[in-house]
Amino acid sequence: MIQSVEQAQVDRVDARAIEAVAVAARAAQPQLAAAPGEQRRAALLAAARELRASRAAILEANERDVADAVDLTSAQRDRLRLDDARIEQMAQGVEAVAAQPDVVGRVVDGWTLPNGLRVRRVRVPLGVVGVIYENRPNVTADAAALALASGNAIVLRGSSQALASNRVIRGAIARGVASVGLPEALVGLVEDTSREGARAFMRLEGIIDVLVPRGGPGLLRAVRDEARVPVIIDGDGNCHVYVDRAADLAKAAAIVENAKLQRPGVCNAAETLLVHAAVADEFLPQLAERLGSCELRGDERTRALVPRALPATAADWETEYLAPILAVRVVDTLEDAIAHIRRYSSGHSEAIVTEDLAAATRFTGEVDAAAVLVNASTRFVDGGQLGFGAEIGISTQKLHWRGPMGTEALTSVKLVIWGDGHVRT
Structure with missing residues (x-):
């Protein structure tokens, strides 16, 4: 044989x-x-x-x-x-x-x-x-x-x-x-x-x-x-943070910085930032300064507000960088943010920053991921942080178990x- x-x-x-x-x-x-x-x-x-x-x-x-x-x-x-x-x-x-x-x-x-x-x-x-x-x-x-x-x-x-x-x-x-x-x-x-x-x-x-x-x-x-x-x-972690039009921008800046830079090389670090157009003019220039040497890759509207941002390609929206690199996109509505996440999310961890209860409720109801956070960094999606003592992994599949x-x-x-x-x- x-x-x-x-x-x-x-x-x-x-x-x-x-x-x-x-x-x-x-x-x-x-x-x-x-x-x-x-x-x-x-x-x-x-x-x-x-x-x-x-x-x-x-x-x-x-x-x-x-x-x-x-x-x-x-x-x-x-x-x-x-x-x-x-x-x-x-x-x-x-x-x-x-x-x-x-x-x-x-x-x-x-x-x-x-x-x-x-x-x-x-x-x-x-x-x-x-x-x-x-x-x-x-x-x-x-x-x-x-x-x-x-x-x-x-x-x-x-x-x-x-x-x-x-x-x-x-x-x-x-x-x-x-x-x-x-x-x-x-x-x-x-x-x-x-x-x-x-x-x-x-x-x-x-x-x-x-x-x-x-x-x-x-x-x-x-x-x-x-x-x-x-x-x-x-699974891998192509995690998003969405800053809503009703976000507290001070909270949002701290959350994005933590989600991206506290430890960039792990699966629950944020890889893409979505910002509502109503707050982008005020928020993005301040955030870019706060993120320091973090490389930003943005769409045209982002680059108009943050000149140092590099042009984002289609591949950037689906990449888990595991590095101090952040893809940034300006969106017009909550629906646009949810649609982007539905298309590119790996199903790991997704966050919204908002003071609008209706927006938060819709986001948590319509975003399909192992963990969905409101006004908190994606870095909390971890067995030790969530009271499990530790984790053997973070499941992104749907059968038997999901999450840490x-x-x-x-x-x-x-x-x-x-x-x-x-x-x-």
């Missing part, structure tokens, strides 16, 4: 070693699912202590990763780099997940049928969660904490640029898990970072229950094309039905 080139490439990697990590995680998961919530919480608190105790080792490994990394954008290099503050944030994030209410076994709802059967819908773990991600060692800690808290085993497959960092972080978390009597295999790390290894990982049908990709368009395309397991897409994915997003439900000798006639 003649093999395809793609199958031969998969065979050249040590697919058995990749599978072994996932099989071990799957074998360990029932013990975690049956563990009391207090034991899972203790595992997370121990993992946070281990992360702090491993600070020097994590920094040393991360320095090697950063030094060896090539061809990274400034946003990618920023996501890769760790420091004392970011390690402390990781540990605090794990503790914040531990402080969340336990979702495993939670009764969602229930009812009693006329025949006396008692029906309950109960939250249960998904099983084994696979995460494939790029240049983000903090994801190792966040994803592992959320999976463990929700009764799931996790198999992590990061990028080659972050491999040394991921090894040390995973080791710290695994030690914390083991210290409370749970298997280290609950937190697996695939160290094969080749494309063929990624393909083999995505094809672990029957072993991995759900795959969450976190990365750029190339990774998402590969997952859509290659994955043989269910996928929850952590905390512990509840890593569960499904099952029906538990109690009878008393009931038989169907």
